[in-house]
Amino acid sequence: MTIPLFLGAGILALLVLLLSIFSEVVYQFFGRGEKRKLVVLSDDEYRKELDIEGGERLLSLLQNRGFNIPAACGGMATCGQCKVKLHTDVGFYTSVETPHFDMRTRETARKFLDQKIGDGYVRLACQVRVEKDVSLYLPKDTLHVKKYSARVIKKIPITSDKMEMWLKPSKSIQYKPGQYIQLAIPDDFAEEHYKKYGNLIKEACSKLGKEFVPYVPGTTLYRGYSLASVEPDLLKLIVRMAPVDPCMPLEKGGPPCIGPSCIHNYIQEQNLWNFFLGEKIRFTGPYGHFMLKEQPHTAVFVAGGAGLAPILALLEQWFQEGRQDNAIFFLGERRFQDIPTVYLPKWLKWERANPNFKFVPVLSGAFRGDNPAEMNDVDKKCFYNVSEADRQIIKEQGLVDEQGNQWKGQVGFIGPLLRKYLPPDPNIAFYLCGPAPMTVTVIDSAANVLKLKKENALFDDFTGTLTPSVDLLYQKLEIKEKIFSLNVPNADKLIEKISSILIIQLILKDKIDASYDFLKQVRETLDKSPQELESFLLSYKS
Ligand code: FES
Incomplete structure (x- = not known):
């Protein structure tokens, strides 16, 4: 049975390939x-x-x-x-x-x-x-997006794997805080890099269950980078350095690729880190509508990793405009060493000077193994790199103990902390930028706990799948309300199971179509009976 099946699949694949070649040839000639x-x-x-x-x-x-x-x-x-x-x-x-x-x-x-x-x-x-x-x-x-060239005028490491990169465009560019540009990656670099590391990256992608997308020679790749600056005609980016070895274990520096375009991320970020001072680069922009709402509202800023860039710009704007509404800034990092300490004193001073503003750094320890509350040698080194006066502020704000050995701030993930800091509020908006798992889980918690409206979950969708992911979270919320309205005895368990399948097994693996199918089946089985739904969930395989 196996051989004929295998042959059939092979013939089918060959036919599809021939058909696509034929259609391209027909197009080229006719x-x-x-x-x-x-x-x-x-x-x-x-x-x-x-x-x-x-x-x-x-x-x-x-x-x-x-x-x-x-x-x-x-x-x-x-x-x-x-x-x-x-x-x-x-x-x-x-x-x-x-x-x-x-x-x-x-x-x-x-x-x-x-x-x-x-x-x-x-x-x-x-x-x-x-x-x-x-x-x-x-x-x-x-229509107003243009092509630009720029020189790299400053590179400042801000953590072991992130740096500020400052660009001076050759002609004037106007942009708004929260917008982004797209940097062009030189084709020859991409091609050479792919030849060198392609197989390793492919292997790493398959280990992580991610789709591998090969580089097509001659294609110009762009990478969206949010602007961390607010000054006109001077652009600040925050760039993350990808690990040198694409097969580096997760615990030694994080995954080498995220999402289906992993190879592109890898090539581009490696390349950016290596740009030298004075180098000329090309970009297009500005893009995006990730901007502060004008009406008064409670603002929740959520940033993680290189996603800090647009949040930095929005926070600057918030204080420059002297906004008086309640605002809270959650910074999600893995360990103390991942917090860009260069900005820390400023955020803490904002907090001291503005009773309506709260800064909450949260360390998850994810991918870096051990307990982030115990500061290791690298964490301590970062702490002692900060000036004496700023170290004092960090201690006084209760983030690090007197001896500099213990992180005393929040540990864990941001989602479960929302209830502690915020009451449900119909006039609340979330501004999020960071890794997809953080963004998705925070929006999920905010929708459930704070009644965050879908239109007030604001983010830039750099992968194109975040928008449908958020749509799915809100569909799940409707199902949750229906389950509660039916007074099902084990409602909490059912909802937890639905959430875990939807978010962990499907959305975070970029399985958007399968996610919609899953929720459709959940609705259909729930319409039959809660028992039917329970057995469907137990037997579900993604
Ligand atoms: S150019 Fe990326 S999806 Fe079309």
Whole structure:
């Protein structure tokens, strides 16, 4: 049985491959040359009509005509950033696109395509081949995104694996706190690096159960970096250094790759760390709407790792504008040595001077093994690198003991601490930037404990899967409310099991489609009976 099955699968794979080669050949020989119209619409009655050659990918068509839409993965459908709204039917999503869209967006697409309801639908521009006249909408901000070059003027290590990198652009750039840019990675570096480390990274990805995406020579890769600065015409980034050996054990410096675009992250961050002073680099920007809400509200800032960058900018803006609302800043790191102590005194001084502001650093110990409350030699070295006066402030604020041996601040994860620091509040907004596990679990806790509204969970979606992940968390919340309303005896256990499957087994492994399927099955079995749901959960395998 095994051999015929194996043969069948092989033949099928071969057929798919031949078909795709055939379609590319047909396109190259016959598809080009058809004259088509591309109409770009935007706000304020902006309209641009372009004559184009049919058959080209929408992403390259737009980029080659000066529309710098974000596209970090170079068109490989892994970053999810090249989303555009189309007013023309160019077909439903390809299988690689669906994980980047939440259920509402998928339903809007279905309605537009099947019933002609609505004025358009969203697709990944890199997955659309333009075969007919096409009309699309780009937000006004995207029209203002430009290409820049810049010099690296300062590099300052702020922890053992993170540094500040300052860039001086060659021409003026205006941006808002919280926005980001995309740095271009030199093609030759990426190619050489892939040749050298490709197999090792592939191996590491498979050990971690992550998808390996090979580098395609000639592709320009970009990497989104949030701006940590607020000054015009001077850009500060916070860059994380990836481990030199991609197979380095997790406990010795963290995973070598995160998410499906792991190879890209790896190549790019290694490269950035190695940029030398004075080096010229290219970037596009500014992008994003991760900005402070203007209306008065309670603000919760949550940062971890290199995700600190936009939060730094938003905090600066918060205090520069003299906002008086309650605000709390949770910084999630692994050990004391991972806290950028260069900023610590400033945050603590803000806390002392502003009764409405609280700073809560939380050490998880994750990936670094032992108890983060016991300061090891590296932690102590970092502590004693801080000036005497600042060390005193850190001690007085109760973060480190008098002898400098013990971390006295919070230990664990941020999610479970929310209830301790915050009451439920309809006027609360969360600003989050950091590793996906932190962002997802904090939003989950905030939605459950503080009644955080979905539209007030604010973040930049650099992987394209965070938006559907948050959608899934709120769908889970509806299911939770339904279970409670049914007065099921073991409701808490059922909800805990649903959460653990959804978050740990599915969302954090980038299995977005499987997550939607899972919740659909949960709803269906719950409609039959709570007992049925219980046995479904017990037997569920992702
Ligand atoms: S460029 Fe389209 S998903 Fe990355």
